[in-house]
Amino acid sequence: MRENTKAAAAAFQFLSRFPVKTQLEFTPELMTRSTLFYPVVGLCIGTCVWIAAWLSGFLLPPAPSAVLVLTIWVWLTGGLHLDGWMDSADALLSYRSRERMLEIMKDSRVGAMGVIACVLLLMLKATLLYSLMGQTFLMGAAVLPFLWSRFFMVYAMGKYPRARAGEGLAGMFSGVQNALLYKVGAVTLLLSAISCGLFLYAAYTVDGPPFAWSLHMGVILSAFFVIPLCIWACGKWAADRISKRLGGLTGDIYGALNEGLEAVGLLLLVILTTIMH
Structure with missing residues (x-):
């Protein structure tokens, strides 16, 4: 099997439940190469989510649909x-020593802070989905949080030290360097442009009144520039603070950053649609 095919299969097997049945040995080298396809996984997950939102809108009211x-x-x-996200909340909100926080993240049990953080995050995501229900023309822009949150995971792998000095899941990605990071950024930008471009074309084709077309174009183009910049800024702020407390990042922190930044991206999209309507 070609190396890129193995890397793509590893990305889908690791980050999703898509049925990729290939048998792989998850070596650090393969895991590092697989990060090139993280935005592709994000695009597929985001597309499935918004197709499900569109289809469920025919059968259910917005709240249960969300x-x-x-x-x-x-x-x-x-x-x-x-x-x-839950493990990171348990550790970071405990206000313990660095060593104790790292021990808490390794513990498979979930504490009160993890449960509270999980419930609040899911409530936020559900209400954001509810706010975007029925706005099919936004689907191109709505996949951006799924793309750029996963780009930032790769950015964090390449730009921040490992809190456990090569141990744990984060140690599997120690080979992420600037050259690979630039490629992941280019892939993310290309997929973002294609997604937004396709739905702009669809809006242009379907919409009759010029006002509706210009409104859709304004939201999507604003999202194309605002969401990546804000996700990077929020992610860097969070990663800087966490890295300072832990002396680096862990695999749990990568996942927590992805979850939080997805919510940030959707929140920005809701704000943009509210302002422009």
Whole structure:
């Protein structure tokens, strides 16, 4: 099997429940190469989520539809990053020593802070989905949080030290360097442009009144520039603070950053649609 095919299969097997049946040995080298395809996985998950939102809108009111779509979203990811979010909340909100926080993240049990953080995050995501229900023309822009949150995971792997000095899951990605990071950024930008461009073309084709076309174009183009910049800024702020407290990042922190930045991206999209309407 060609190296890129193996890397793509590893990315889908690790980050999602998509049925990729290939048998792989998850070596650090393969895991590092697989990060090139993280934005592709994000695009596929985001597309499935918004197709589910569109289809469920024909059968259900917005509120139960949003909860159902969120359930599909969590299932598609296998809860991998959500687990990291909970473990990170338990550790970082304990205000213990660095060593104790790292021990808490290694513990498979979930504490009160992890449960609270999980519930609040899922409530936020559900309400954001609810706010975007029925706005099919936004689908191109709505996949951007799924793309750029996963780009930032790769950015964090390459730009921050490992808190456990090569141990744990984060140690599998120690080979992420600037050259690979630039490629991941280019892939993310290309996929973002294609997604937004396709839905701009669809809006232009379907919409009759010029005002509706210009409104859709304004939201999508604003999202194309605002969401990546804000996700990077929020992610860097969070990663800087966490790295300072832990002396680096862990695999759980990568997942927590992804979860939080997805919510940030959707929140920005809701704000943009509210302002422009």
